[in-house]
Amino acid sequence: MxxxxxxxxxxxxxxxxxxxxxxxxxxxxxxxxxxxxxxxxxxxxxxxxxxxxxxxxxxxxxxxxxxxxxxxxxxxxxxxxxxxxxxxxxxxxxxxxxxxxxxxxxxxxxxxxxxxxxxxxxxxxxxxxxxxxxLNLVADNYHDRAYEKPNILASSLAEPLHRLSAEIQWVSGGRIEAVSLIRTEQLRGYCIDPITGVTMGKIWSKEKGGREGMLMVLPSTYEWLKEHIEEHGRFKIDRQKYTTDIRRTCHNLGIKGEGSHGFRYAFAQRRMKEYMRAGHTYEQSLQAVSLELKHTRANITNHYLG
Incomplete structure (x- = not known):
């Protein structure tokens, strides 16, 4: 077959x-x-x-x-x-x-x-x-899973490379597979975010279902990633160890653990606000954020908006 x-x-x-x-x-x-x-x-x-x-x-x-x-x-x-x-x-x-x-x-x-x-x-x-x-690795039902302060959680992770993955996730909305293995050819330089007007680093990714697209990250994150790849040949983390680090750090900070996907939820909610501040309607913003999240349907993105 x-x-x-x-x-x-x-x-x-x-x-x-x-x-x-x-x-x-x-x-x-x-x-x-x-x-x-x-x-x-x-x-x-x-x-x-x-x-x-x-x-x-x-x-x-x-x-x-x-x-x-x-x-x-x-x-x-x-x-x-x-x-x-x-x-x-x-x-x-x-x-x-x-x-x-x-x-x-x-x-x-x-x-x-x-x-x-x-x-x-x-x-x-x-x-x-x-x-x-x-092991409580699944949620009871659908709910708002966005981390309220994703930057603090990301910077509090025990492993430095996990912090880098988390920074990429909460700023770009990438899935775990997009931030667990990144090679030199995926680094695409810098661009101006057309919505915020801010300079961002670009990372090409191929995620769930073979969907391709660009992830935009902060310049400091991009440089950190670039330096690591230049030194080690690639960026790679163990997905299970990463999610374990997130769970333990959430426990230490006294917040509810939502796995790595909580960073995507936080991205979706922040990005919606950025589009609407830029003058887009709710429907236009939803469609645009859905594309950035690489969702096949905009109604899936609604789950992320709380």
Missing amino acids: RGSPYHVVTHELIPVIFQAGAKKTERIDIKHPNYGKVSSFKTMDAYKQTWIQFMFFLKEQFRISDPEKIDEEHIRDFMVYKTLEYPSKLYLARISAALGKLETALRYYTRNKYGEEKSFDFSIRQTVLDGARN
Whole structure:
């Protein structure tokens, strides 16, 4: 099974698992041809988005484009990666459910292709989900997760390189994958922020779902990053150690830990104010900030605005 993540998911996997109008009695009857299939367009679309994200993750982290090669390690790493964003319990449960249905889709696909099912076991997803709940790595529900003083939190982190990552996040809105590995070719010099008129450093990034764009950071942050890369060849941190540092520092400061994503929330709220001060309407500001956050839909950004 080859092709882009969009092609694999849309043209190879969805056709074997989606059966519009299939009755519940058919979907729970192990002897029925529609057993385990998806009948809701809305549910299938939600699974589709997760599958595409997962396929991009496989391609970027493991250089894998064939979902038949997915194993327990890949499922575990993707689930752990998602917990680093300090998601809601409901969101992480939906990710787990989507991966469970991907297992079913792969069984149908291999049966159709080879005449018999290939064995897949993605049960590790539930183990990671349960562990995240027990260790309080997920939130109870959606809420305002922005750090009130992200600059103070960033400067208080124990590890210097974690402070640098946090500074990039709260000023630029970058995701954790954008600030955990940065190479020389991603440094793009300086520009004038058209909204604030302030000189900013530019970092090219490729994030979730393969979305590309520029991150704008303070000149002092840019120089710090540039000097580190010149000395060490690249900038790299361990994502899990970074989020652990954030959690421990939040505890020491007496504030609620929101993971690295709390910096993105803080960026979104600050940036909205900057756009509106510059004369943009709320709708224009929301759309612009959504693009800077690399969201596919502006309504996702609404969650960040508290």
